Amino acid sequence: MTTTTSYGTWNNRVDSYGINLQTSAIEAFGSEGPDGFDFDAIVSDYRTAINDALPDSVSLCGDEFIGPYYEADCDFDGYPTDEGGRLDIKAIVESIDFWEIAAKHENA
Template identity: 35%
Template sequence: MPDAVEVPPWRPDMGRPPQVRVYPPRDAPRLQVRVDGTWRDAVAMARHDWPDGRVAVQVTVRLPAPDLGGGLEAYCRTYLWGSGAMRAAEERDAGAHGRERVDAADAEGMMAVREVGQVEPTTEYGTWGEHGGGDCVTVEETVGSAMDGATEEEVAEAAAEYRARINDALPEGVVLAGQNFYGPYPRDPEVDIAAIVRGVDEESSLGPAAV
């Protein structure tokens, strides 16, 4: 079975950009991605619909890090959907009822953009490193740096909560998906994302100020 096919970021010389639609941060689909012959758990952040009909999914996925001796680290990657190397996770949260199975028929439905609370950003507003991460590339890396000794599960849970707080604080139509911020075009120069992140950090022990 082939590995997932990584899709490069859009550039102006590639023609029309994809439509980027972001999943609700607190209810994002869980996926599995085949990388280097191994199925890795991932969380879908955004769906990219390209003009030529391709669909790509931007995910946060934990992959082996060379500088960690094979230990896992969170990365933001975008992979082609429908290649057979991405699938809905076998289980998902079921609230107070614990976990429930997701059958094969629901796999495509998991990737459908939710109608409730959906936003449709159209342009990039910069990266996490530029606006809030400092030396860290992803939210997960930032949170992990502030939680010395925490388990991978604890870091992932805290990062999801921190990410959700940031999205709650951003103006309507502006979102953090993966390691990028997206928002309406043209960009509003009055939106100071770095200041918004600092405001969230004042109420949290997990932001860059804690590292």
């Protein structure tokens, strides 16, 4: 059994102005808001895309990133890392095209 730990929250790893994924998604629309879009579907697909992009042993649970505690349980080869050698979660999230996901849920 792998011991897990928090890798940080959405707020301190991805968007220091957004407390969670939903807040960041709504702020992406600006003052217009998500009118004309199925916002819940966007958030759901965005969360799925983020989890798919993360290493298998890491996931976004609520607003917190959870992953293996022990380095021996980490297989992050091929994933971006920060200057300290830690998994660069922000770079992984930024590699996902939010607007491509949003476009799929635009109401006609």
